[in-house]
Amino acid sequence: MMRRFAWLSLSCLSAVLLLSAVSATGQDAPAPTRPPDGQLDPTKNVQHPVLFSSFHQPLPEQYVWTHDPAHQSDAEQDAPRYFRAHFHLDSAPPVAILYLAGPQAADVFVNGSEAERMASDPLSRIGPKVFWVDVTRLLRTGDNVLAIEADHGDRLVAKILPAPPGMFGQPSGMAEPLLITNAAWKGTRSNTDGWQGASFDDSGWTAVDAMGGIESNIDFFQWNQDAGMYMWPRYQGESPFLAHTFLPAAKVTDVYAGLGSFENVDALTAGDAGQDFIVHQGPGHAPNEYVPTLTLDFGREIAGRVQVESDSDQPLTVSIAYGESIDEAHDEPYLGVDVLHVTPHGTGVGPKSAFRYAQIRFLSGAPEVKFRAIRVEDIYYPVKYQGSFESSDKLLNEIWETGAYTTHLCMQNDIWDAPKRDRGRWMGDTDISGRVTDAVFADHFLLEDTLTRLIGSLPIRGAVNGIPGYSSYWFTELADFYKHEGDKGYIASMHDRIQALLKFMDLDFDAEGHFISHTHTWLYVDWSPGLNGTNPETKKATTLEYVRAYRAAAWLLRELGDTANAEHWEQRAEALTKTSQEQDWTESKNGEAEGGSFGPRWQTNAMAVLSGVARPEQYAGIWQNVLSHVGEATYRPSVISPYYGAYVLDAMAEMDHRQGALDWIREYWGGMIHEGATSFWEAYDPSWPKDDPHVDLQADDTAGYRISLAHGWSSGPTYWLMEQVLGIEPTGPGFATVTIRPDLLDLEWAKGGEPTPHGLLSVDLTKEHGMTATLAVPEGVTATVLFPVAPGAQQVLVNGKAERGRFVEGGKRIAVEVPAGRSEVREE
Numbered sequence: 001m002m003r004r005f006a007w008l009s010l011s012c013l014s015a016v017l018l019l020s021a022v023s024a025t026g027q028d029a030p031a032p033t034r035p036p037d038g039q040l041d042p043t044k045n046v047q048h049p050v051l052f053s054s055f056h057q058p059l060p061e062q063y064v065w066t067h068d069p070a071h072q073s074d075a076e077q078d079a080p081r082y083f084r085a086h087f088h089l090d091s092a093p094p095v096a097i098l099y100l101a102g103p104q105a106a107d108v109f110v111n112g113s114e115a116e117r118m119a120s121d122p123l124s125r126i127g128p129k130v131f132w133v134d135v136t137r138l139l140r141t142g143d144n145v146l147a148i149e150a151d152h153g154d155r156l157v158a159k160i161l162p163a164p165p166g167m168f169g170q171p172s173g174m175a176e177p178l179l180i181t182n183a184a185w186k187g188t189r190s191n192t193d194g195w196q197g198a199s200f201d202d203s204g205w206t207a208v209d210a211m212g213g214i215e216s217n218i219d220f221f222q223w224n225q226d227a228g229m230y231m232w233p234r235y236q237g238e239s240p241f242l243a244h245t246f247l248p249a250a251k252v253t254d255v256y257a258g259l260g261s262f263e264n265v266d267a268l269t270a271g272d273a274g275q276d277f278i279v280h281q282g283p284g285h286a287p288n289e290y291v292p293t294l295t296l297d298f299g300r301e302i303a304g305r306v307q308v309e310s311d312s313d314q315p316l317t318v319s320i321a322y323g324e325s326i327d328e329a330h331d332e333p334y335l336g337v338d339v340l341h342v343t344p345h346g347t348g349v350g351p352k353s354a355f356r357y358a359q360i361r362f363l364s365g366a367p368e369v370k371f372r373a374i375r376v377e378d379i380y381y382p383v384k385y386q387g388s389f390e391s392s393d394k395l396l397n398e399i400w401e402t403g404a405y406t407t408h409l410c411m412q413n414d415i416w417d418a419p420k421r422d423r424g425r426w427m428g429d430t431d432i433s434g435r436v437t438d439a440v441f442a443d444h445f446l447l448e449d450t451l452t453r454l455i456g457s458l459p460i461r462g463a464v465n466g467i468p469g470y471s472s473y474w475f476t477e478l479a480d481f482y483k484h485e486g487d488k489g490y491i492a493s494m495h496d497r498i499q500a501l502l503k504f505m506d507l508d509f510d511a512e513g514h515f516i517s518h519t520h521t522w523l524y525v526d527w528s529p530g531l532n533g534t535n536p537e538t539k540k541a542t543t544l545e546y547v548r549a550y551r552a553a554a555w556l557l558r559e560l561g562d563t564a565n566a567e568h569w570e571q572r573a574e575a576l577t578k579t580s581q582e583q584d585w586t587e588s589k590n591g592e593a594e595g596g597s598f599g600p601r602w603q604t605n606a607m608a609v610l611s612g613v614a615r616p617e618q619y620a621g622i623w624q625n626v627l628s629h630v631g632e633a634t635y636r637p638s639v640i641s642p643y644y645g646a647y648v649l650d651a652m653a654e655m656d657h658r659q660g661a662l663d664w665i666r667e668y669w670g671g672m673i674h675e676g677a678t679s680f681w682e683a684y685d686p687s688w689p690k691d692d693p694h695v696d697l698q699a700d701d702t703a704g705y706r707i708s709l710a711h712g713w714s715s716g717p718t719y720w721l722m723e724q725v726l727g728i729e730p731t732g733p734g735f736a737t738v739t740i741r742p743d744l745l746d747l748e749w750a751k752g753g754e755p756t757p758h759g760l761l762s763v764d765l766t767k768e769h770g771m772t773a774t775l776a777v778p779e780g781v782t783a784t785v786l787f788p789v790a791p792g793a794q795q796v797l798v799n800g801k802a803e804r805g806r807f808v809e810g811g812k813r814i815a816v817e818v819p820a821g822r823s824e825v826r827e828e
Contacts, residue, residue: 031676032326032356033251035300037397040678041385041405042247042300042378049382053240058215059232061180063102063155064208066187082195083148083156083187084202087179089141093162096136096178098146101128101232103153109196110138111145122152125224125335126351130231135160145198146179157181157214161233183210218449221413223424227335227351230305237352239413241445243382246307248375250299253326258282258290260362268296268374276311276370279362292362295329296374299356300678301710303409303419304379306350306358309372310342316365317341318348322355324420324709325694329357332705334420339363352379354409354419354710356678381411386755387440389721392748396662396721399669403718406679407436410712411443415450418682418708426713427454427464428524431473432646433712435719438484439728442755447481448490460500467524468517469542471505472549479552482559486734486757495560502553502569505546513579515539515546526603526644527683527699540584541604547573547580548611559733573612580613588621596621602630603644606651619655627652631664639685641699642669646716653724656809659745661724665717680714682707726763727786728754735761735778741786741813742773756781772826779820786813787825797828 034040043049066081081103098115100106105119115138120129150156159177186205194200211217218239220226229235238244248270255265259282267275279292296306306320321336323329335353342348350358360374389400410416410433417429430450437443454464455474464471475498482491507518517523523538525531525545531538550573558566580598588595596618598608605626608614614622630648640648645668652661671686675693683699697707723729727741735756742765744750753762759778766772770790777783786808787796795804796814805816818825 031674032297032678033299034398034673034676034678037394037401040300040401041408042302043243043245043380043382043408044385046243046245046382049243049380050245051240051243051382052236052238056236056238056240058213058240059234060182060213061157061159061177062182062213062216063157063211063220064181064183064185064187065153065155065211066189067206067209068189077154078152079189080191081150081153081156081187081189082191083150083185083208084195084200084205085146085179085181085185087144087146087160089139089144089178092139092141093136093178096134096139096160096162097132098135098158098160099130099132099232100148100156100158101130101229102156103150104129105151106131106156107149108133108135109147110135111140112147112197112199113138114196126228126337127225128153128228130228143198145200147196147200155211157232163233181208181210183207185210218413219453222416223422224335227353230349230351231337231340238379241381242412243380244304245378245380246373246375247298247302247378248373249296251297252294253297254293254295254330254359256293258292260292262292262294265294276372277374279365279369279371281362281365281367281369288361288363293359295326295357295359296376297326297357298376301354301356301405301409302376302378303352303354303412303710304377305352306360306374307377308340308342308348308360308374310344310346310348311370311372312366312368313344314366315341315343316369317363319361319363320350321359321361322350322353323357323359323705324355325692325705326357327692328694328705329355329359331695333359334706349377354708356709379412380408381443381446383408383411383441383443385440386442386760387722387753389718389726389750389752391721391725391750393666395666395670395673396747398673399665399717400721402673402677402680403436403669403715404440406710406715407433407440407712407718409679409710411437411441411446414453415446415712417713418711420708420710421706425450425454425465427470427473427477428467428643429711429713430454431477432643432714432716434477435480436712436715438480439719439722439754442484444485444487448487451478451481452494455494455497455501458497458500460497460504462519463504463521464501466521468505468508468521469524469545471501472542472545474501475549475552475556479556482556482733483730484735484754484756486736488559488733491556492560495557495562498553498556499565502550505549506572508542508546509576513576514583515543527641527701528601528603528638528644530638531601531603532701537599537601537604540580540599541601541607543576543580544598544604544607544611544613547576547613548607550576551612577611577613580608581615584608585618588625595625597625598622600626601638602626602640602648606644606648609651609654610647623655623657627655627657628660631660631667639683639698641683642680642711642714642716646713646720649716649720649724653720658724658743661720662745665720669714669717677709679710681709682711682714684714722752722754725750726752726754726765728761728763730756732782734758735781737782737784738777739784739786740773740775740818742771743788744771768826770827772824775818775823775825777818777820777823781820783818783820784815785818785825786815787827788813789827793827795828797824797826799823802828 107117108115116133118131159180162175185208187208188205261280263278264275267277321333340348417426464474525541550569554566554569605622649661683697688696729739731737749766751764753760758780762776764774795802803816805814808815
């Protein structure tokens with residue numbers, strides 16, 4: 001089908017502007033559509049992933065800088081640096097372009113003559129700025145000297161290419177560079193007269209600090225610090241173990257032709273491949289507000305970048321604005337590119353980010369501009385969905401799938417908090433997304449690498465991520481990883497670091513066990529008033545997190561045969577438990593809300609339960625006075641993030657309030673689904689306004705579009721449903737032992753499984769004979785089933801044979817061991 005949008009006359013322009021101003025969202029507007037069940041992750045069924053290592057060799061140019069003292073003032077860090085490089089040309093090329101990136105500003109000299117003074121916007125989120133300048137006229141046959149003054153930076157990369165200007169894409173057949181930054185360059189912090197000249201004697205300058213190839217180090221790809229480098233010729237900026245695939249838009253929306261017109265818009269979607277998409281620019285140079293514009297909807301959150309493939313004989317420019325919501329793309333994009341140059345029949349790419357929508361504005365080009373494609377390059381870590389969950393509740397199925405996809409989106413160059421912001425390793429986030437990784441993907445490499453880099457090398461000089469509570473989560477995720485994967489060699493390699501981090505953490509307590517924060521580090525528990533920053537509540541909650549960590553660390557040390565240290569940290573956990581009970585537990589007084597609890601906060605009480613500080617006889621008070629209010633729309637004295645919401649779910653299960661937790665999953669995470677989420681958000685509250693949900697999200701002590709709509713720490717219900725409904729919980733390393741505690745709650749049926757080193761362990765539950773559990777246990781796994789029984793029941797049937805087992809949970813369940821292979825367990 002061909003669709004053509006006619007040119008607009010100025011007389012009808014106001015009407016078009018009025019139409020184009022109608023928002024695609026609104027209080028009464030339906031939520032964005034969602035892919036069919038099981039098809040949310042577009043890479044789920046890719047059989048042969050195309051790895052970056054299969055088609056891209058890391059670029060040889062290196063980041064360089066001067067050798068600087070370890071401790072500098074801000075003024076010293078921002079002071080200019082001076083660089084020089086000598087190179088020889090057998091003949092001067094007909095065209096030569098210098099590319100430079102890293103500093104915010106630079107003054108470039110070739111053979112003593114100034115080529116250009118360059119400067120970028122210091123407030124731009126896109127960094128570093130890639131500068132380019134034609135230096136053809138300044139080059140000469142024989143010896144040449146390039147001299148650069150670099151301001152406000154910590155690294156520099158440069159190269160000279162015999163290529164036409166504007167080559168910002170990834171063209172094939174590009175000539176080899178004439179010069180690149182490497183260890184042969186020289187640098188200094190001293191401004192000496194004549195340093196720019198070709199005859200200047202730089203023999204006294206020292207060699208630069210060469211940091212390695214710009215694509216050689218996974219750390220170069222963290223924290224959005226390379227967002228601008230996608231404008232660098234041939235730059236891919238991905239680890240070799242990542243893969244990519246290309247996806248067309250699912251939908252084209254907000255089409256505004258301005259003074260031009262569009263042809264074959266359907267070619268941008270999957271339904272009309274094989275035709276060029278054509279933009280007619282219109283007469284003359286239209287003002288920016290009248291340039292042709294449209295928005296691509298990719299149907300789901302994507303981690304990647306937009307590619308623009310020209311099929312035109314002349315260069316063109318476009319702008320790209322990304323948005324996780326359509327309002328972000330239109331109003332305040334976190335990332336994008338204001339001017340993207342695309343060479344004739346070339347390809348231009350935007351920065352890597354996470355988004356669902358991309359607004360494309362066609363700024364300049366020939367009167368008729370043809371495009372082979374405008375699509376997204378989906379960048380992902382190739383894994384298999386080995387774990388699964390499905391039930392009689394469609395919403396829960398969507399929640400499980402969305403949590404798994406959210407975690408997968410965050411598996412990039414290590415496990416990130418989010419693929420839009422911050423694009424870095426945060427241990428608190430990894431404690432949640434790591435548990436999903438363990439249960440669904442059974443991935444070793446990326447999680448191990450993330451944990452190793454987070455703790456760093458010996459000696460330990462600070463908290464993980466600089467946050468004391470995040471040090472505690474390093475231990476809890478390491479323990480969960482070991483229970484799932486069973487790699488004792490890796491745990492053994494961490495032994496000395498385990499001990500060193502524990503000793504560093506323990507300095508935060510005085511002799512009486514009170515938290516004093518000896519390093520005076522910023523404390524963080526949750527993005528909720530009073531739960532970040534140094535105050536009594538954060539000290540209380542961080543202490544509870546430490547107790548939980550000490551217990552996890554003691555278990556790991558005991559597994560390694562280090563009994564003495566295991567006992568020491570168990571004793572420290574018990575001592576801190578006693579102190580916390582004495583100073584933080586408040587007995588109920590006259591029905592006060594905070595009585596019979598560890599204060600009024602959901603987060604603190606949940607961690608008291610999970611750490612073992614709260615005794616079982618105290619659960620009733622915690623539930624009645626605090627956690628029973630979770631999910632009540634009328635009780636929201638302080639917000640909770642989806643991150644700490646996972647710990648609340650775990651605590652509710654520990655206190656045997658799983659139905660309440662399931663109801664809250666439906667309300668809270670299901671609320672995001674109802675509002676259009678295809679990945680779970682960094683922050684959420686069902687009571688927040690709905691007309692533009694994204695702009696009203698609150699986290700990081702701020703609110704607005706900056707808040708991420710794909711955050712790994714929000715994926716907790718995915719592992720929770722597998723652990724608390726299917727009941728699968730490994731108790732020994734590598735599933736050597738596992739407890740299966742099935743609980744259908746209000747569901748009619750549920751099924752799924754988890755990968756183990758021995759094979760898939762599956763559970764199929766139905767409401768027959770009360771409940772029937774059909775299990776498939778791999779060889780090498782010792783499985784104990786905690787099966788629910790009616791009052792007075794003395795045994796259960798395992799494959800039709802009566803088994804008495806032992807009573808647990810106050811007689812509500814019978815524990816029986818089931819053999820490897822297929823078993824059916826039901827009440828007699």
